Amino acid sequence: MNRLGNYDVIVVGAGHAGIEAAVAAAKLGARTALFTLTLDGVANLPCNPSIGGTAKGHLVREIDALGGVMGIAADATFLQSRMLNMGKGPAVHSLRVQTDRKKYHIYMKHLLECTKNLELKQAQITAVCTRQGHVTGVETQLHAFYGAKAVVLCTGTYLGGRIFVGDASYDGGPDGVHAATQLTQSLRKLGLPLRRFKTGTPARVHRRSIDFSRLVCQKGDDSIQPFSFLTKGEMKNRVDCYIAFTNEATHDVIRANLHRSPLYGGAIEGIGPRYCPSIEDKVVRFAEKTRHQIFVEPCGEDTEEMYLQGMSSSLPEDVQNAMYRTIDGFEHLEIMRPAYAIEYDCIDPTALCPTLETKAVKGLFGAGQFNGTSGYEEAAAQGLLAGINAARAVRGQQGVVLARQESYIGTLVDDLVTKGVMDPYRMMTSRSEYRLYLRQDNADERLTPLGRAIGLVDDARWADFCARKAAKQAELTRLEQTVVRPVQANEVLAKRGEPPLQSGASAADLLRRPALHYGDVASMVGDGEAMTPFLRYCVEVELKYAGYVRRQKSQIERTRRYENMPIPEEFDYSLLTGVSLEAREKLAKIRPRNVGQASRIPGVSPADTACLAVALAKQQGAAARRQAQHNKEEI
Amino acid sequence: MEHTIAALATPPGEGGLAVIRISGEDAYRVAATVFRPRTRGRSVEQAKGYTAMLGFFEENGVVRDEVVALCFRAPKSYTGEDVVELSCHGGSAVCSALLRACYAAGAQPAGPGEFTKRAFLNGRISLTQAEAVMDLIGATSRQGAAAAAAAMEGALYRKITAVRQALVALAGHLAAFIDYPEEDVEELSTEAMGRTLREQKAVLDELVRGYDTGAVLRRGVQAAIVGSPNVGKSTLLNLLSGFERAIVTPIAGTTRDVVEQELSLGGVRIHLADTAGIRATQDIVEAEGIRRSYAKLQQAGLVLAVFDASKPLEEGDIELAKACIGRPALAILNKTDLEKQAREEQLTPYFSKIISISAKDSAFLPAVEQAVADVLGVAHADPDALLLANERQLAAAKAAQAALKDALAAVEGGYTLDAAGVCVDDALNALYALTGENASEDVIEEVFSKFCVGK
Structure with missing residues (x-):
């Protein structure tokens, strides 16, 4: 083994998790190396050529607010942008863009190459080395050893990856890249609980083989909101997407060939995501549906490849051809890359701390699909946190834990490490009990101060944030203090079908009415100073939902006492009396950081939580007495 | 301090006194909402620790019970938090109404062993008691779990x-x-x-x-027979209980104290109290009896107000009727075997239900049972709606x-x-x-x- 280098932090895998981890660690001053199986696969989008979506868009905003890079890159390379859920309320407004796959790769690769303290290297990592339970470095397939004080595993679907198409299967990762075949064994030896998950992707097809006149066209938004709080200037859509539908003939082909699917034939042992069913799953489980939707999305501006969202499959290639061609507009479809299912190795995330460090090996972190999630945004969010904490661990600083009460990232990580997962985890707005407060419009207010404290928010972002916050506050104050007289308001109110004013009311109170928007109120009292379209939106949301947000904040306040009750790492649960056997086992396995986290473990009842709190207080009391005794003896 | 909790601190069921303990940062605010001090100008929120205050628990402007508030200030209390203990009369109707008023005022029901847990966490009980506390919490929750399991069926x-x-x-x-x-x-x-x-x-x-x-059906109800002297209250008690429990004489004022009796009426358990007749009196013993009669009336979950149908209603009768407004009260015009003199319409503004009987005649018993069930709302109760335990x-x-x-x-x-x-x-x-x-x-x-x- 040749020792070829020494780093503070080594990141394994240059997908969305690995990129955020490496950039964050490097920006925080850690000497960082990022290893990838192929430099041509950096920041690959092996599935949807899109970023964002419900809850995922929230994650991207949060990553950006903390100083991560996904939002900026997505803004720079988008093809079409839409704000989803506009009619369903500000808490669930979600940004989603179609992304130019190649440009995204080029943008990110170049960004990595230009990042100070960061070296980008092509190599397959075959082992993680440790001494006395602490990471010391990694070995490569070329028998090189690289020393590191912390290692972040972002192995995606490449770790033990195996691809299935019909009865054919082979070891490999997406897009012709080989799998990482030896690392799993090394990780098992370290005592990490590994398991197998499965996911899948639809075919990529040639644009010329589709009859778009038979499809429904889907345009982007007229006015585009960027992901990043830093992105300024006009943004323009460059492509359209299309919608097609399966029909009974499609379903007949699938049903007739189910026995040839490795999913139904039993060849695949991995557990697939419930929310990402293959088309054969959909046809079997929702037999009553006569058609399923397919989104036809361009993969880039410099390619004719189109992605068929909604048609992921592991049926044999001949069945895929037959099945796709039953669809209206797809009669002459030319498949360029067939759909496939892929199995890969990942960790049971309850073996992780909320800092994303493994409990078994100090200095070893995980992020992304390795931790049992699915999705680029989920991966990037964890990568950012793992990178921050790897750099902090190297410097001997305490790990950062994001509260579930303050962010979707915190919710994601808390769900993973506290509840564990049964299938690949996808973020959803319904997973957050605090979703009226955790909105994408206030991600900066929730997280940028923390990003600044951590050291990822540079002066430019900080100044931008402070100015935006001040302008918003000033406008809120102005609207509260400005009295609108009936003559100013009633014409607009009548137009909106609202009851007229009898006497003066504050502009803020008017804006609180569900039927009125900022523009309506501005027509009465004028526009605020330094108001951008985004700030107008923020001010309106802030006022309209103040009551609901207050209610959520008071719920958050109530949880705080337990959150602030830490549990020592070495706490002996076998001595904990009064709790159920199940609760004791679960507590000992998860080893929660504080009583709040303990209370969220499935199987731990409120009474168990109370017992734990009492036991902790007892221990603290005893420790304090020992300390007092000790002090006395010293004197 | 944590959110405010309230619960019955004395064993549930019948007892002379019941104590409701309120603990937490809003304890005094909650207490002030449900408790009106007897002395004007005093306020429980201003009370110092280790003091007691006499006052009332009122509901919809009607006094339900006389209550003593014991005030403790953090950290000198059982839990180490602000604590107010309200002592009211034992008897589930009043005391659960008071508890509910506390919840309506913002307190939350205390969890198993929660007062003790808080006491421990705030250092009010010693370390050696910790194990006992945990066993207590554990045991109560297991009990709760068993109850929940039973309820699951x-x-x-x-x-x-x-x-x-x-x-x-x-x-x-x-x-x-x-x-x-x-x-x-x-x-x-x-x-x-x-x-x-x-x-x-x-x-x-x-x-x-x-x-x-539901609570009435499960736990029964405190009932009071009230009325002017010699209208036949004790006769009614005897009719209801089926044997001669009270001494019945034609001499007004024979019942000088409260005679109590437990019986079942139309499927409802009734704790019945026959009271001294209500009238102006010089007799000290009788006066005390009358004071207790009014107290019983205020606390009772069922009032059986008896009137003599053979005489015109007197001022005292109307006063009694007025005291029954808004209460679960049944007006009973007794002595229908005699010539009717009382005007029933004088009573109608004050009662939701009025019946005429002769308490001496057991044939009237079903009519009384039916009327009681009507007043208590159990007559047509859908058993499915009575499930909260x-x-x-x-x-x-x-x-x-x-x-x-x-x-x-x-x-x-x-x-x-x-x-x-x-x-x-x-x-x-x-x-x-x-x-x-x-x-x-x-x-x-x-x-x-x-x-x-x-x-």
């Missing part, structure tokens, strides 16, 4: 589960509709949503309304009810689905708390089992 569990399933379906649909905007998930109309919310809220409304009636369940049902009300307000007020969705979540959590189950991933499960969503 029961009608309440089935009813709550049905409400929960409807809400999970709604929340699941909402989640699918919101989290998968691009899939063809059927749109959830505000009408449909409002309909589901109203239907499920109606079930909870019925449960909450039925709580008092204790104050904790009631508080949880009310929390769910309030959350559904908020959800409806959001839907009907033109707010967007996200706001309503969070309120539905709150209602679901309250219902999980009611049946003692952990809120699970039910909603997420619902999304993926019912809706075909995903890439």
